[in-house]
Amino acid sequence: MSEERKDYAQVLTDLYGRALEAHYDILHLASATGLGDSERTAIDLATRIAAARDSVVWRAESVANVYLISAAVVGVRPDRRKVRRLLYLARRIEAMAERIDREGRRGNVDLMFKYDRIAESYVKGLLESGKNLMTFYNKARALLSEAAELSQELLSETSDNLAAIGVLPRKRIMEQFEEGLEDLASDKGELPEAINKDKAGEGD
DSSP: OOHHHHHHHHHHHHHHHHHHHHHHHHHHHHHGGGOSSHHHHHHHHHHHHHHTTTTHHHHHHHHHHHHHHHHHHHTOOOOHHHHHHHHHHHHHHHHHHHHHHHHHHTTOGGGTTOHHHHHHHHHHHHHHTTOOHHHHHHHHHHHHHHHHHHHHHHHHHHHHHHHHTTSSOOHHHHHHHHHHHHHHHHTTTOOOOOOOGGGTTTTO
16 A cells, blocks of 8 residues: 555544544433433433533534535545434534523533533523423434434445445455354354355455
8 A cells, every 4th residue: 555545544533533532422412311200301401412512513414424524535425414413403403502692601600510510590481481391402402313323324425335345344355353252252262164255255
């Protein structure tokens, strides 16, 4: 591999790595929707959303950009509808975070960046005004869940694109490697059977 190609592959790998970190952050944000107690869940959810106000859009952009770049490199048509939808959802989450911060602080500058207290104040305000807490929860959950799902889809397609040009290993190769390790563990150290050369290309 030439030095130029190595540098090119490294840039794509770095972009993918940053997008993967951004995706995990989106998943972490969405994971707050699975807790039990409704009021505690709403506070935890509001806390994470408020804390993500300045980062959720660029995280979505990181995933979207590496997807578009990988599609261009491979020469396939990207699904721009998914990209637009992910960025739209990120902006909706950002707007929700701004509202939580504004209504939770109520002009109190001492609460700036104290997201847990801002969230508690926000949820308390919802309850005091007679609003249904589950309306906030369900709306936030729908936004976060869809954003996480779209991020996963775009990143998965990105990995397929990068595997097609040899920047990342093909998924099936990785699966066979992992299966081989499992076999070694379960068969008391016996080596897995050699791959049949006539079938080596199947499933790639």
